[in-house]
Amino acid sequence: MATMASEKSTMRAEEWQARQELAACYRVFDMLGWSEMIYNHITLKVPGEEGAFLINPFGLHFSEVRASNLVKIDIDGNKLDDNPYPVNLAGFTQHSVFHRHLPDVHCIAHTHTTAGMAVSSVEGGLRATNFYACNFAGQIAYHDFEGVTVRAEEGERLIAHLGEKRAMLLRNHGILVMGGSVPEAFIKHWALQRACEIQIATMSLGTPLTVSDDVVAVHQRDLSKAQVPGGPGKADFEAMVRLVDRTDKSWRD
Template identity: 45%
Template structure:
């Protein structure tokens, strides 16, 4: 049996960096618990406060093995900044680095290959206003067409242009992506996007006629949703409960 490297960075990084590490490790554990992972693939990244560096998962670890200490600190080129026994998947960081570069407000980016987001992203017409969850994403939703594995630097510019100032993205044939000013906001946005896609798939599979939400309500609900699912009254309101959930599952995440 292969053992994980045992080491702790607690007390050896700034308090702000440690808090970000704990939040990000918790986010990985939540994704694993919800069945949204993809073996050792896909990524969630977060900016280290007051620096130009970012945290991302070590390549080769499953999401339920991620801890605050084994997250890897890198620059926008994917160069590792700390002494660590772990490496990262540079190709996997391409999407994250492109968005972090273009969006200063993208303190955390969640990019996952869930069945529901791939399915809905790959349908003509994409996400439909068929549930309350979809309304949290639709007013700030963009799409980026599939260009193969994200290893082409030219794709970075197109990705940045397609994202614009939106906070949710569906990538046809690929998956979903959300970003936020905190880990909690990015997580809550992906939760809503995932639920919206799951419900849409269920409704499509039912074969029944769907009652859509009127466009006037779609247009007006984003301000309401922003008070529930982002900012100080949204993602950050729910996040302490999410941390407690992860702590009960395995307190080792914050080692």
């Protein structure tokens, strides 16, 4: 795309790096089976630009997202580049409210995975019945389904229901996770997705064994001892990007 090529020549290195990291994340999500046609979103704040963030072009599959075709918008929905692609109103409405009010949140991912939607659609939501679910015990927020998220006034309730938590199950809807970086949001989504998948498998076999609050507390206390240095999800995300690169590096463009 000629216009994007000319913009890249004058783009700050920090923005291009952010674009590549976010584009890689879209490809990783697709590789792991978390795409949903042309829907769902991962957004990332643009470093050094107050109120600006990147979002996927509406109409493209996750597998088609590239660094150059990500759309840069502000928190009021105005395009900040001459990208020809539109932006999904549902994605903007939901993500912009968090980017506006949560300075610690840099990356947000929302998906409609089968497991995420299923667990968000049952009484009790996620239960502390498996290793990954124990990661999130007491740390999951819930927001009742109000229909497709296109009304700005719903944002007040999303923020209120999220509180101090940074992972949410949108009831009857799916997964929403947030991180201070792309890798952190990725690994949070990966663990929550695994927790939901395993809960579904467990409940199909019989009555799940619930982990006690005391053991959950020990588990959450000790999790950091089993992480690779470099920040939450960094090594995990880089490993997934290497897998993507084995078959397609076009996300880098």
